[in-house]
Amino acid sequence: MKIICKKIDLSESINIVLKAVSSKSTMSILECIVINATDSITMTTNNMELGIQTKVVGNIVDQGAIALNAKIFSEIIRKLPDDIVTIETNESYATTITSGKAKFNISGQNIAEFPELPQVAKTKCVSISQHTLKEIIQQTVFSISQDENNKMMTGELFEIEKNILKVCTLDGHRISIRKVELSKEYDPVKVIVPGKTLNEFGRILSGDAEKMVSIYFTDKHILFEFDETMVVSRLIEGQYYKIDKMLSNDFETKLTVNKSELLECIERSTLIINENDKRPLILKITDNNMELNIVSSIGQMHEDILVNKDGADLTIGFNPKFLIDALKVIDDEQIVIYLFNSKGPCSIKDKDESYIYLILPVNIIV
C-alpha cells in the first residue's frame, strides 16, 4: 500500500475513529486503526461493542491495507513537520511514514485478524440533525448506571412513535427523558443502545444543525451514518423498563425558580460535602422562599432562594449531584419543579414535557 494524504485530513479522520479503539484489550489488533486503500481510503476501528469507519481524502498510489497501532500512529501524525504525508507498507507489514525530511518506520499488522464491522441492512432509516442528536444524547446519557451487572441500566432507550423520538436513561435513583419531533412519521422502533457507546459517539457529531444523521436499526445493531462516517453499535437485548408507569402528573407543591441561581447555590453547597461522609442537601420550601441547608463534618452551608410556590410547604432532602446533573443540561432560565411529599420523587419538566428529569429524594428526619 502507498497513499499520499494531507496531515490535516489524516488527523481529522484519526480523531473520529479513535473513539472506537480498544484501550485495554488482550487482542492487539483491536488497538489498531485499519487503513484500507482500494477504491477510496478508509480508516476503521472496532472494539467489538462500537465500530467506526470514515473516509480519508488522499491519493492512492498502490492499493492495499494495513493495521497500525492507533496510539503510536496518531501521535506520529500529529507531530509531523510537513503538510504532505506519505504512508507506505511492504509485504512484511513494515510501514514507513514520511513527511518533509522526517521518516518514521513502525511495524504494522495484517488486517486479516481484524474483526469486520457488522453489516446493517439499510431498511428502517430515520433522519435527524447532528445538532439535535448530539444534544439529546448529552442531555440524558449522564444518568445511565455504571454498574455492568445491571446491563439494562447501562443503556439508553431510543423509542420512535410516529414523528416523536424519545430517549431515556435511568440508574435507579433518577430518570432522564428527552423528546424531539422528527420531520416525518416513522414505523415504531424501540431499542436500547449502550450508554458508553453513545457518549463516545456524541463527541464526534459536529453539532451542526444543517447536517443530518441517518439512523438504521436491526434487532442487534444500530447504525449512524453522517458526513463520510459510519458508526455501528451493538444493542442491549431485552425489554426496557416501563417508564410511563414510573411517571405521574400528581403534585402537592409546584415551584418556579431561576435555574442558574439554583444551580450555583447547589454547587456551592457541595463544598461542604466530605467524600467519606455524604450528607443530603435539605430544601425547606415555604411561601416564596426555599432554604437550602447542608451539614457535614467540614461545616455547614445555608442559603435562601426566591421561589414562586403553589401548594403545600415541604422539607425534602436530595443528593445534590443529581440535581446539578439535571440542571446543567436544561436550557430554560425559569424552570418548574413538581414535588409530592418528602418521600416522593421530584420532577423537573417543561409544559410540553420535551424534557422530564425525575429524581428520588434521600430519606431525612424532618
Added chain:
Amino acid sequence: MKIICKKIDLSESINIVLKAVSSKSTMSILECIVINATDSITMTTNNMELGIQTKVVGNIVDQGAIALNAKIFSEIIRKLPDDIVTIETNESYATTITSGKAKFNISGQNIAEFPELPQVAKTKCVSISQHTLKEIIQQTVFSISQDENNKMMTGELFEIEKNILKVCTLDGHRISIRKVELSKEYDPVKVIVPGKTLNEFGRILSGDAEKMVSIYFTDKHILFEFDETMVVSRLIEGQYYKIDKMLSNDFETKLTVNKSELLECIERSTLIINENDKRPLILKITDNNMELNIVSSIGQMHEDILVNKDGADLTIGFNPKFLIDALKVIDDEQIVIYLFNSKGPCSIKDKDESYIYLILPVNIIV
C-alpha cells in the same frame, strides 16, 4: 475577628499563599491559611521550608486572627455568589463566611500553634525585576535533581559577584546556568535555594519588567519582597559544586542550527521512545547536515537537519529529554552547540555566556 473584603481581593491573596501550604503534613495547622487582622489584614502560610505572607485589602471590624483549612477556605471563597464577603469568628474558632444570601459555617483553629515565619534581618539587599527573576528561575530550575538523598543537587545556586547574578542547577547529567546584569554592584553572595521552593515561588511572580523584587540574605534564609508579599525560604547548607571547573572552552566541532527546527525534530523523535526501553537519540554530524536517528522496539525515526558546521565530523548520542528541556528555555532562534567528542559533554551557549546548557552524552557504539 470580623473582616469585610472583596471576593477578588481574597482570591488573589489566597492564590499567592496557597503555594506554601503543606499538602501532606501530620500537623493540620500547616494545611491552614492564617488570617491576621490587627493593623492590616494579612494571610500567612508556612510549610516549614517555604513561608509566604501577603496583605489583603479589606476592612477590619473586629481585630483578631484565625487559622482556616486552606483547601476548604479557598474553594468556598471561589464559589461565593457575591462580591462582598464577611468573615467572622467567635472565641471557639467557629468561623462564618457570608456573601449575598449564602452563609458557610466552618471550624477554624487557634493560631497559637502556627509556626511563625523566620525573621530575616534586612541588611544585604539586592534588587531585580520580577520579570528577570521569574525568567531565570524557569530557565534553570528544571535541571535540579529530584533525589532528596543528594540534598545539594536539589538546590539552585544564587551567586552574586559585583553586578552579576548567576543562577545554576545541576543533576549529574547536565548543568544549566543563567547570568544577568544587576543595576549596580553588590557585596558577594553565594547561597543554595531549594529548587522546589523556587518553582513555587516563580509562579507567583508577576513577570512584570517594571515591578521589582528585593532579595535579602542571611546564613539560613533567603527573603523575597515584592508588591505586598514576602516569601521566606530556608537555604541548603554546604559548599556548592565548583561549576567553573566543569566547564571548558575547548571544542572540536561547532554547530550553528535553527533552534525551533531542532526542537521540533527532537520532540518527534521521542514518539519512538518506549517507557520501558529508553534509547538514545543519535546525532550524526557531517558537513552542513545533522542526521537524527532513534531506534526502539516501537520502530525507528530518521530526520535530516541543515546545520552550519565548523570542525570535525562526529556521531554522538543523547537523552532527547535533556536536549528538549534546554532548547525550550532558550529564546535565540539561531543557537550554537559546542562538541568535543562522542564521550564529552556538549554545551549550548551564547557569545556572552548569558546562558550555558551543558549536557553529558549517552554512551553509544559508533
